[in-house]
Amino acid sequence: MARRPIPPDAFARALLGWYDRHRRHLPWRAERGRRSDPYRVWLSEIMLQQTTVVTVGPYFLRFLERWPSIDRLAAASLDEVLQEWQGLGYYARARNLHRCARVVTEEHGGRFPDDEAGLRALPGIGLYTSAAIAAIAFDRPATVVDGNVERVVARLYALETPLPAAKPELRRLAADLTPDKRPGDFAQAMMDLGALICVPSRPNCAICPVISFCAVGGKKKAGDYPRRAPRKTRPLRQGVVFWVERADGAVLLRRRAEAGLLGGLMEFPSTPWREEAWTTDEALAEAPLKADWQSVAGLVSHGFTHFELELGVLRTKVGRNKLDGVWVRPDELGRHALPTLMRRVAAHMGHQVRPERAAERRLREIS
Numbered sequence: 001m002a003r004r005p006i007p008p009d010a011f012a013r014a015l016l017g018w019y020d021r022h023r024r025h026l027p028w029r030a031e032r033g034r035r036s037d038p039y040r041v042w043l044s045e046i047m048l049q050q051t052t053v054v055t056v057g058p059y060f061l062r063f064l065e066r067w068p069s070i071d072r073l074a075a076a077s078l079d080e081v082l083q084e085w086q087g088l089g090y091y092a093r094a095r096n097l098h099r100c101a102r103v104v105t106e107e108h109g110g111r112f113p114d115d116e117a118g119l120r121a122l123p124g125i126g127l128y129t130s131a132a133i134a135a136i137a138f139d140r141p142a143t144v145v146d147g148n149v150e151r152v153v154a155r156l157y158a159l160e161t162p163l164p165a166a167k168p169e170l171r172r173l174a175a176d177l178t179p180d181k182r183p184g185d186f187a188q189a190m191m192d193l194g195a196l197i198c199v200p201s202r203p204n205c206a207i208c209p210v211i212s213f214c215a216v217g218g219k220k221k222a223g224d225y226p227r228r229a230p231r232k233t234r235p236l237r238q239g240v241v242f243w244v245e246r247a248d249g250a251v252l253l254r255r256r257a258e259a260g261l262l263g264g265l266m267e268f269p270s271t272p273w274r275e276e277a278w279t280t281d282e283a284l285a286e287a288p289l290k291a292d293w294q295s296v297a298g299l300v301s302h303g304f305t306h307f308e309l310e311l312g313v314l315r316t317k318v319g320r321n322k323l324d325g326v327w328v329r330p331d332e333l334g335r336h337a338l339p340t341l342m343r344r345v346a347a348h349m350g351h352q353v354r355p356e357r358a359a360e361r362r363l364r365e366i367s
């Protein structure tokens with residue numbers, strides 16, 4: 001079936017008129033008529049990768065309070081950044097954030113490149129993020145396509161191709177709609193439309209500013225777009241954690257290797273994670289020491305993007321020894337960069353760990 005063309009100028013006019021009245025007020029957004037600060041745009045876009053606006057808000061404000069400019073962030077240690085990042089997940093983003101701050105400060109005089117190609121050459125900035133920064137911070141006519149925009153465009157054109165195969169086509173269609181004037185506002189308007197009105201399951205077409213351009217607007221089937229290929233089930237991996245406790249109650253932590261999943265974060269020692277279940281003998285061969293290990297009832301479960309993980313726990317008590325790692329009292333675990341998974345392990349062992357933010361610590365120290 002021939003696709004109904006959408007006149008880009010008329011579409012942009014309708015959308016931007018709505019945006020000027022109903023835009024979201026987000027901590028990283030410039031007020032109307034003001035230029036956006038590239039540092040804030042970059043910081044928010046990195047945090048928003050795979051994370052919601054609601055979750056990101058407090059993290060963004062804390063980062064900005066602690067590191068108000070890119071050179072201040074570049075001067076921080078990776079550990080400080082990882083610790084402040086705790087709870088946002090996908091820690092490779094935090095490591096790239098830190099590297100990127102250093103590259104911009106040391107190689108670009110503290111100023112972000114103002115086009116997509118220059119931005120994409122920086123650590124942690126891919127196709128989407130470079131387009132978002134170029135459009136929002138520098139008003140370049142870049143095509144910014146996130147999940148919200150994909151949904152809106154799929155509905156505007158009633159696109160039958162399922163995601164993810166539809167991505168290149170959605171991108172082309174979104175590019176055709178992007179205007180030369182106010183491209184940064186247009187990008188944010190599309191995102192806001194998707195977040196506020198053209199929401200995933202029940203779009204509110206009755207108040208949509210672009211319903212006259214939409215192939216499914218006001219119809220019951222609008223919520224059925226974008227079409228999606230059936231989800232694959234995630235494989236299950238398994239592992240065993242070693243909870244090593246000293247006579248004074250301190251437990252053993254070690255740092256994960258820099259490269260790979262949860263790289264550079266702290267963890268309780270564990271076996272590798274694999275799809276095959278571990279026998280006790282196999283697990284003990286991976287233990288940090290020979291000891292009298294007791295099995296702890298229950299499992300700790302956690303979902304990663306590409307697999308589900310289940311961890312059993314073995315515990316032991318030790319006297320003085322020379323094990324590699326850091327000994328930490330359970331009530332001080334929050335001071336370390338522990339990923340959510342390891343906080344779940346601690347909870348399983350009866351210790352709730354609340355990430356202790358450096359800002360809160362500083363406040364306590366001075367009060």
Ligand code: SF4
Binds near residue numbers: 198
């Ligand atoms: Fe989305 Fe409905 Fe607007 Fe179409 S009319 S863009 S389906 S909210």
